[in-house]
Amino acid sequence: MSSRDGDFTRREFMTKPLTYLASASLLGLGGEGMLMAMDSASAPKLIVRPLGKTGISLPIVSMGVMNAEAPGLIVRAWEAGIRYFDTAPIYLGGRSEEMIGQVIRQLGVRDKAVISTKATVRGTGRREPAETKADTLASLDASLVRLQMDHVEVFLLHEVNSTRSVADAGIQEAMTQLKKEGKIRWAGVSTHQNQADVLNAAASGGPWDVVLVGFNYTMSDNQAMIDAMKVCVSKGIGIVAMKTQAGGSNPSRKEVLGNGVAESVRQSAVLKWVLQHPFVTTAIPGVTKFEHIDEDIAVASNLAFTDDERSFLSSNAIKASLEFCQQCGQCVVSCPSRVDIPTLMRSHMYAFQYQNLEHARFTLAEVPKGAGLDVCKSCTTCSANCSHTVNIARKIEALRTLHWV
């Protein structure tokens, strides 16, 4: 097998990992550092962080290629110093993988790029392991054809929402086999729901090296999620964050997140919030236009909030829209019935924000007798006194539906 167009062959990839890493200019630093974007001496230095136990470090901002239709966007991202590109077979009907493959080949940078793609495997944990294994292997082979590559660096099981998917024997066998064959370097899962449980399952064992998780400022009070990410890091699993803008590019969300604030301020503020968590290696904000790349690179070189960003994140309008219960307990003091409001708010969060009804029910069961929904008089005193502008009364009314069920 011979090298072509600057590509590393699979054999070289397997036998020369140190060469690979060094040539990528992403050699593991063992901690946070700075990386000069290689194609421009005047480009800003990007903050880099190690990706778990993989041995490489990445700029803290990467590129989600899901909706990037224009090849020029990938060229610009590469030029700016972005090295990790996240795609999937289902993005743009497969054209996303084809486009990345073409651009990386044309740039002649296959040995320096970190390519991540995914496999959507149905019925994990329910079908025969041989079936899920076959689907996983077939999905990667099809991706490699579209990418025109003989390997990818990161291969993720897509949309994992339950621990049984993480534990699926067929999936794990496939990932292990693909590593041995040199078709993938690192295996992982991407998750959108029940994320804490999924992360903890991945950390408990298996072939997992990387997790792609939704993480944004709306989760600041989700301690279970934050703890699970820390557990992953302690086990050497790298954290890649998605959904970092929390729907902030959604026009209707902009109304919630503050009209009158420049889009660039909104976008950079919420992205910095994510990246100020050192356990996050890199984030993959979506890119659909050239300005997005410039904004992302500005964040990747300086995580300090500007006055506008700090003002945006601390504004009452934002706090009101987020309605984060800070678990301070002040509401309990003002409640005439001494209801255990903080626990009720956690239960509400699991039920409504994370749609984990089982966890919500267990949390509700933690409420001491005589301090639950049955003693709440719906007087709304709690909402009036909440210093974080959480509409507690409304959330409790919503919880009553759950309790009634």
Add this chain to the structure above:
Amino acid sequence: MPEVFLSLLMITLAPAFLHAQNSAGEPSPVPIPADVQARLAGLLPESAEAGAKPASERQFYSSDLYRYIDGAADAFLGFDLVAMIHQEYETKDADITLDIYDMGKPLNAFGIYAAERSPSYHFLSLGAEGYVSDFILNFFQGQYYAKLSAFSNAGKPAPDLVPLAQAISAKIGTEKSMPAALSILPKEHLVAHSEKFANKSPLGHDFLSPAIEATYLIEGKPVVLLISKASDAAGAAGRVHQLRDYFSKSGKAGPGPDVVPGGFRGSNKYEGEVVFFSSGDYTVLCVNPPPQSDPFLKEVWDHLANPQVNSSF
């Protein structure tokens, strides 16, 4: 035992319960208008083969679509999604999921449909256009984009989704034409099923919005043609000047071929080689034209000059 029953009941009723959060004003800042809800619910088909699962219907508005399809919501919002409805069905051997997206107008429905299709799919005569691939069937018709997916029980073949899709199509109506705006594309050399509608940031540039684009095979090489619609001829000419400035700064720009009067050539490392010009309300970019592409450019020029070409985006 009551605990087990409670758990099962909660799981069974979860979708309905979570939908109720909208009426409680929880996550959705704007409720779905009743007429939109009714219109979408009226599109759900009855099927002899596939029974609707109880309490599986859910509706999402633009403001909370991301709660259902996560990051993919951005693409739908980019085409001005109005609302969508989700319904699950089951047959003896498979589960079927149906999502119908109301995109407000046919061009937007085409836009999101085309963004998710690949020319390599197996296309069907269904709605305005549709395709099947593995366990999915997608089609668009009028202002609606319908997506069906199936999951078969172990060892069972994929169910035929076409009858269910045809039932939806019948409920949408009899009008099944492609959006009129696509007529601005010349037909000769056009790669079938390569047309796209870029509502936002064509080629990564806001100022080119909106645009229709397609791939052509010229001298055996793929060439992307993008036609951007301005509000008037002055606006289209202004976009040409913006492009000239952009290429001058990022690469180089110079006079274009004679067949497109007033046009320019440009090149940089992002778009490659391009020819761009304006014609009436349109700004045209031809990306990576081969050396002998003048006849094609002339064909485009003449096509846009034809008053029969529809100009409504």
